[in-house]
Amino acid sequence: VKMTSHDNLNTFVGLCYNNIKDETYFMWKLCTRGSLQDLIANDDLKLDTDFKASFIHDIIRGIVFLHSMDIKEHGALRSSNCLVDNHWTVKLTDFGINRTINDCLKHREIDYTDNGVQELTPQKLLYVAPEHLRTYLSTKIMEVSQAGDIYAIGIIMHEILYRMEPYSEREDATEGETNSHFHFQSCHEIAVMESGDWDSRQG
Numbered sequence: 001v002k003m004t005s006h007d008n009l010n011t012f013v014g015l016c017y018n019n020i021k022d023e024t025y026f027m028w029k030l031c032t033r034g035s036l037q038d039l040i041a042n043d044d045l046k047l048d049t050d051f052k053a054s055f056i057h058d059i060i061r062g063i064v065f066l067h068s069m070d071i072k073e074h075g076a077l078r079s080s081n082c083l084v085d086n087h088w089t090v091k092l093t094d095f096g097i098n099r100t101i102n103d104c105l106k107h108r109e110i111d112y113t114d115n116g117v118q119e120l121t122p123q124k125l126l127y128v129a130p131e132h133l134r135t136y137l138s139t140k141i142m143e144v145s146q147a148g149d150i151y152a153i154g155i156i157m158h159e160i161l162y163r164m165e166p167y168s169e170r171e172d173a174t175e176g177e178t179n180s181h182f183h184f185q186s187c188h189e190i191a192v193m194e195s196g197d198w199d200s201r202q203g
């Protein structure tokens with residue numbers, strides 16, 4: 001990860017271990033304008049079509065590069081991990097880490113405890129491809145794949161183009177229900193339905 005360098009990837013600074021708290025920190029370069037999730041939610045910020053297209057273009061360039069490298073996939077692609085720098089360039093961050101965390105979880109070197117790995121919030125699960133979501137819900141292990149990245153790009157593209165949170169346009173969503181819990185239920189339903197289709201297509 002440290003040796004990976006590209007215009008649309010954030011720079012990984014290094015790891016920092018706090019032996020008093022027994023915590024490990026992943027340190028990345030600061031991007032001054034925050035995440036795409038922040039920008040999309042900022043109603044004071046006008047984003048025209050060219051701007052939106054440029055964001056999508058940057059994300060795709062970053063992913064195409066990662067997929068061609070040894071890292072192979074991002075593994076945690078969501079709009080909060082698409083940072084925007086001073087020049088309005090999108091830099092993907094937090095890439096290439098999930099696979100290592102999974103391996104450690106599988107071998108029980110770390111676990112989900114107060115000091116261990118944080119479980120994914122319902123909001124973060126909205127970007128997870130149905131086939132990976134199904135595994136995660138039953139095993140708490142998050143599989144990663146290039147196909148999973150492409151699914152996440154689709155969710156982010158919709159978020160950018162329509163400036164709305166994933167799944168918030170569902171016909172049966174009322175105003176009070178547009179929260180992460182509701183979103184997660186939608187996502188879960190879709191995962192269960194689509195993973196069946198996926199399995200049969202693979203077969």
Ligand SMILES: Nc1nc2c(ncn2[C@@H]2O[C@H](COP(=O)(O)OP(=O)(O)OP(=O)(O)O)[C@@H](O)[C@H]2O)c(=O)[nH]1
Nearest residue numbers: 029030031032033034035037038078080081083094
């Ligand atoms: N301005 C600015 N905000 C950042 C930067 N990095 C992260 N953030 C903000 O912090 C939020 C949380 O990011 P992280 O600290 O990476 O949190 P996390 O628990 O890893 O969650 P995810 O980013 O969703 O994986 C982002 O959604 C941004 O709003 C940065 O470089 N600059």
